[in-house]
Amino acid sequence: MTPHPHGPRHTAPPTPPAGHAGHAGHAGDAGHTAHAGHAAHAAHGGHTATGGHTGSTGTEPDWDALAVHLEREAELKVPFLEEAAAWLHDLLGPLDVTRVLDLGSGPGVTTVALAHAFPGAETVAVDSSAALLERARARSEREGLAARITTRAAELPAGLPDLGSAELIWTSNVVHHLGDQRAALETFAAALRPGGVLAVREGGLPTRFLPRDIGVGRPGLQARLDAAEEDRFSAMRAELPDHTRTVEDWPALLVAAGLAPTGSRTFLTDLSAPLDPVARAHVRARVERLRESLADDLSAEDLATLDTLLDDGSAEGLLRRPDVFFLTATTVHTAVRT
Template identity: 80%
Template sequence: MTPHEHPHPHPHAHSHSHGSGSATEPDWEALGTHLEREAELKAGFIEEAAGWLRDLLGHRDVTRVLDLGSGPGVTTTALAHAFPGAETVAVDSTPGLLERARARAEREGLASRITLREGELPTDLPGLGTADLIWTSNVVHHLGDQRAALESFASALRPGGVLAVRERGLPTRFLPRDIGIGRPGLQARLDAAEEDWFSEMRAQLPGHTRTVEDWPALLVAAGLAPTGSRTFLTDLSAPLDPVARTHLRDRVARFRESLADSLSAEDLATLDTLLDDASPDGILRRPDVFFLTATTVHTAART
């Protein structure tokens, strides 16, 4: 696949506020703007993570980087900046997302160093060649056999190279526990409904194999030596700017659509109020909206 995220088609880096599409196949093309905007909101984490990886690989000359599940290319360009001597390859199964990555590379003056490859993971991995650094973000959980996926990714590492796997972290928070409408604790209930959605999505994947999601242990099972895990905080305090507010409004709209069957009538009514752009309680107008999330990256090296 090309990575955004799946073995069914597409892996890319994405958030889990899924909208239309089947449980296993979000419409990545339609989510392009959302994916790009979310990555831009987390640009600080992405740049910090890229710098950490540069330090981890400081002992070697990095000449090739693979971004598996590149999506719109925000991380791809950050990696290209962090490793100026490397060819950075953006791999994704969605042509529209690769086009966004191409445009971003051109805007940042990186077109000569970033290569775009359309493909499905892990099927097309053998044709991508090897790399000193492989980055994959929220891709593995879209592959039925996560252990086998990591083994295939590890096989594309050059000796001494590093595999960086971004998976899960802490759920995004953007509202206080009590928002003055509906029953307090709305976000905790959204988290629970989304976890059920996630389990259903995993169960429907081709070749689904239940796996204990101990990522460092899975990297060891793939034949690699752990080189550390780090969690990065994205903390945008209230009041948010209009771009971040619009992003969160879209996120809530996707929750309203995709989780409707799992939420109470009261919670659905609360979401409707949050989506009312004319209401002072709506996401676009209320003063207490923030954006807080923690993202974890696990790394391991081929010895």
């Protein structure tokens, strides 16, 4: 059921049980901004959000070209990122955190949130896109954090051993880009210092931005977009080098990597209708990418509906209709090296 766009605003619901794995959330963050298997990945609530760029395969989008989109989506989710960083600070407790790795940093929005939460640490933005790392450097300078934030270009997971170890490793929508997800988590866990925490941002719920019935075309458009994206995402993963099908029970995978789970938490990003111009433009860009990437997977009726939504001169278009909102849930799974 599509969440109501005018409900109460929350930044984080109650913490779910530690074993909560969450839904794959392929339709949303930077979410999945937010999956790499299709151009709409930049709309994924998860890469979204903060990048999650790990390298290039035949199915990967042009991350450099998506830099503006990725940064804008991450900026929409700053409250979630700041709250997640504060939660990680509490999880690490008295441990002296001197180094933080942000794997798949993208434009550095998360890197900055982590640097603010851990003022005594060197925070390292790691990505393979030069354009995204340049945005991370520029952001750190604007925030007055250039002395504490460094950037490193690396392909993951192969490049991780050259990056050194850390008390906190954050990875945002990175693991699902790697063929063997379990092996990747084992590599990440090995870079933790004793007592350190690995935070894996994977899963959540698909992003919603319109009511179920929008008065144009057949109701339930977003559910059909979700289904088409899921198929595209599965096809993307099947083409990855060393692809291994894995049950995406993230707490269990963290245990298999030799870590002790310390909880999973799901955060809401809830921007109510009517959206401000920046958020509205972002939703339109998401829909445009969906229209491009799913053109072969949708019915003629649904494609016509998307064309109406993308008509900036129409009262039914996304830039003018009053019911456009932005709602997504992002899950972060954590575990400690004992």
